[in-house]
Amino acid sequence: MKNDISVLIAGGGPAGIATALSLVNRGIACMIVEPEMPADYKVGETIPPNAKPMLIRSGIDQLLADPAHLPCYGNSFIWGSDIPAETHFFTQTYQQGWHIDRTFFERQLRRHALSKGVAWLQGERVIHCEKQENGWEVSLQGDGNSRSITCDFLVDATGRSCRIARLLGLQRTRLDALTGISAMMTTEKNIQPYHTYIEATVNGWWYAAPLSDKKLSVAFMTDADLMDKQMQQPGYFLENAAETSLIGSLLEGRLQTENIQINLHPASTSLLRQRFGDSWLAVGDAAYAFDPLSSYGIVSALEGGYYAGHAIADALSGESDALPAYDGIISQAFHIYLKMHAQQYQLERRWEASGFWQRRQQPFVDDLKTVAPFSQRFPTI
Numbered sequence: 001m002k003n004d005i006s007v008l009i010a011g012g013g014p015a016g017i018a019t020a021l022s023l024v025n026r027g028i029a030c031m032i033v034e035p036e037m038p039a040d041y042k043v044g045e046t047i048p049p050n051a052k053p054m055l056i057r058s059g060i061d062q063l064l065a066d067p068a069h070l071p072c073y074g075n076s077f078i079w080g081s082d083i084p085a086e087t088h089f090f091t092q093t094y095q096q097g098w099h100i101d102r103t104f105f106e107r108q109l110r111r112h113a114l115s116k117g118v119a120w121l122q123g124e125r126v127i128h129c130e131k132q133e134n135g136w137e138v139s140l141q142g143d144g145n146s147r148s149i150t151c152d153f154l155v156d157a158t159g160r161s162c163r164i165a166r167l168l169g170l171q172r173t174r175l176d177a178l179t180g181i182s183a184m185m186t187t188e189k190n191i192q193p194y195h196t197y198i199e200a201t202v203n204g205w206w207y208a209a210p211l212s213d214k215k216l217s218v219a220f221m222t223d224a225d226l227m228d229k230q231m232q233q234p235g236y237f238l239e240n241a242a243e244t245s246l247i248g249s250l251l252e253g254r255l256q257t258e259n260i261q262i263n264l265h266p267a268s269t270s271l272l273r274q275r276f277g278d279s280w281l282a283v284g285d286a287a288y289a290f291d292p293l294s295s296y297g298i299v300s301a302l303e304g305g306y307y308a309g310h311a312i313a314d315a316l317s318g319e320s321d322a323l324p325a326y327d328g329i330i331s332q333a334f335h336i337y338l339k340m341h342a343q344q345y346q347l348e349r350r351w352e353a354s355g356f357w358q359r360r361q362q363p364f365v366d367d368l369k370t371v372a373p374f375s376q377r378f379p380t381i
């Protein structure tokens with residue numbers, strides 16, 4: 001008997017949407033299941049300049065031309081030295097990145113996916129899945145009701161929760177305990193230059209990203225076990241931010257705590273040990289999640305989705321090396337990230353007694369022996 005849909009994608013974030021766009025381009029019917037209604041706030045705003053070719057390839061570059069998204073022309077930072085420094089994208093191949101209005105971007109992606117023929121189930125979540133002879137039976141729940149849908153192929157694009165993989169009994173490995181404490185605030189005037197502001201401190205690092213409508217996204221990143229719990233109070237968070245040099249200078253005169261909500265986010269470098277199997281794969285943060293210092297999570301999710309869609313289309317037409325080839329590509333990107341991550345953190349040696357920095361002076365143990373042999377099927381990321 002024919003299944004209800006060819007590909008069911010759990011998760012309507014960047015990874016799920018990019019997978020769906022790639023699939024519909026290949027003429028394959030797919031459906032996204034997304035439990036959350038569009039939220040007012042989602043963390044993660046910076047898209048680096050080198051994302052441009054992939055945005056064009058995925059047909060979504062025009063979404064960033066909307067004035068809701070600001071250009072970003074470089075980084076201002078205090079890292080590895082007390083002296084503030086800057087890098088400018090101006091001398092690079094692509095001269096600007098973006099500071100996106102994240103919730104608007106996710107809405108744009110959703111509208112774009114719908115316009116391309118992607119089916120979308122809002123307000124329901126995958127709670128169970130069972131392998132059948134010719135695909136999957138997937139149980140969904142929403143608004144107190146449940147039902148089941150059958151599909152040929154199942155995609156785990158549920159972010160760090162990797163819900164499908166966990167339902168299959170698979171394990172996730174965390175390589176650190178990084179946690180983000182973030183707040184969105186409104187400033188009196190636009191903060192310029194349009195840079196990403198990064199500042200290392202004794203127990204972690206801060207970032208700030210100016211957004212449209214005079215919004216400023218500020219976050220402190222530290223390890224969960226080192227976190228000062230008081231940082232969850234807006235006043236204390238702002239006081240600590242104000243004591244820093246670079247981030248503090250952006251906040252001058254903006255220490256009102258009204259309307260500031262503090263959010264906590266898991267932000268560790270983490271990975272699923274097994275990222276594909278019989279008629280399923282994981283994509284985006286569900287497969288590999290990056291430290292926000294890399295500003296690579298959204299790009300990786302979009303890029304992974306692009307390749308995942310092609311790999312699924314090939315697998316459905318009987319190509320047995322399609323899923324290992326996909327895994328080879330995303331695993332290779334993760335290995336490159338691990339090297340860059342180690343180099344970046346090892347530049348900061350001012351606080352030798354600090355647990356946060358000590359933990360990052362050695363590269364994470366790279367024992368990912370399960371990386372599939374890289375195949376030339378797709379161009380490298």
Ligand SMILES: Cc1cc2nc3c(=O)[nH]c(=O)nc-3n(C[C@H](O)[C@H](O)[C@H](O)COP(=O)(O)OP(=O)(O)OC[C@H]3O[C@@H](n4cnc5c(N)ncnc54)[C@H](O)[C@@H]3O)c2cc1C
Nearest residue numbers: 011013014015044045046126158159180284285297298301
């Ligand atoms: C503090 C912080 C700062 C960051 N800053 C940046 C940045 O500046 N630049 C950058 O590129 N990245 C940044 N990131 C990372 C970036 O946000 C993620 O990498 C990106 O969102 C991953 O996309 P995704 O689609 O894989 O997962 P998500 O965006 O997490 O989407 C997963 C979706 O799955 C849905 N879902 C969950 N469970 C189920 C279920 N059972 N059934 C169906 N659906 C389900 C969720 O509702 C969600 O919508 C940051 C992350 C953190 C924590």
